[in-house]
Amino acid sequence: MSGLIQYYVASSVDGFIADADDGIDWLLQFGFEAFQERYDAFLAGVGAVVMGSGTYAYLRRESPDSWGYEVPAWVLSSREQPTIPGADIRFASGAVPDLLDDIRASAGGRNVWVVGGGAVAAQFHAAGALDELHLTVMPVVLGAGTPLLPIGDGPTPPLALTRSEVVGPGAVGLVYGLTG
Numbered sequence: 414m415s416g417l418i419q420y421y422v423a424s425s426v427d428g429f430i431a432d433a434d435d436g437i438d439w440l441l442q443f444g445f446e447a448f449q450e451r452y453d454a455f456l457a458g459v460g461a462v463v464m465g466s467g468t469y470a471y472l473r474r475e476s477p478d479s480w481g482y483e484v485p486a487w488v489l490s491s492r493e494q495p496t497i498p499g500a501d502i503r504f505a506s507g508a509v510p511d512l513l514d515d516i517r518a519s520a521g522g523r524n525v526w527v528v529g530g531g532a533v534a535a536q537f538h539a540a541g542a543l544d545e546l547h548l549t550v551m552p553v554v555l556g557a558g559t560p561l562l563p564i565g566d567g568p569t570p571p572l573a574l575t576r577s578e579v580v581g582p583g584a585v586g587l588v589y590g591l592t593g
């Protein structure tokens with residue numbers, strides 16, 4: 414039995430996950446405390462994570478001496494990437510449908526968290542494999558930046574809202590079903 418593939422992400426009100434300078438200070442200004450419970454509940458179901466090389470570069474830049482994931486982490490890149498000692502990081506390249514079986518297997522029946530960015534999540538969506546969007550809408554408008562989910566074949570049918578909650582200082586947590 415395999416778990417779900419879930420895109421858990423925070424965006425601005427106008428749908429960007431990073432600003433025009435590829436930064437997320439607009440997100441970090443809110444701190445983690447108010448979001449910790451929601452994050453911990455989500456993380457409890459996660460068996461593997463997937464991210465693009467841009468997100469990997471950001472994480473290495475911000476925390477060069479530590480790695481935040483205890484589960485297998487897939488980093489998608491067409492280029493050779495630096496490794497992190499002691500971290501279970503699997504570098505992969507190519508079409509998402511060709512990688513899906515291995516990614517799912519690495520999660521051991523638990524869920525797969527697509528960390529980002531948006532274009533990586535869009536590849537899972539295009540493959541019909543993105544089951545849920547776990548979105549935290551932050552109360553800030555950016556005007557430009559990296560889009561949340563740049564799918565090529567929109568608009569989608571109306572998404573199924575399965576959960577909504579106010580989180581912390583004016584943010585809203587939403588869970589949408591995308592498949593089935």
Ligand SMILES: NC(=O)c1ccc[n+]([C@@H]2O[C@H](COP(=O)([O-])OP(=O)(O)OC[C@H]3O[C@@H](n4cnc5c(N)ncnc54)[C@H](OP(=O)(O)O)[C@@H]3O)[C@@H](O)[C@H]2O)c1
Nearest residue numbers: 422423430431465466467468471489490491506507529530
């Ligand atoms: N707000 C949030 O919650 C949130 C969450 C995640 C990330 N972010 C932010 O978003 C930004 C990163 O997003 P991004 O869209 O710029 O980058 P990204 O999606 O992390 O990485 C994109 C890169 O990954 C590689 N890649 C993607 N799919 C691939 C595939 N199928 N095969 C091989 N390589 C593949 C490509 O680079 P190469 O092939 O050249 O390596 C591509 O340019 C960062 O600023 C990060 O902090 C924010």
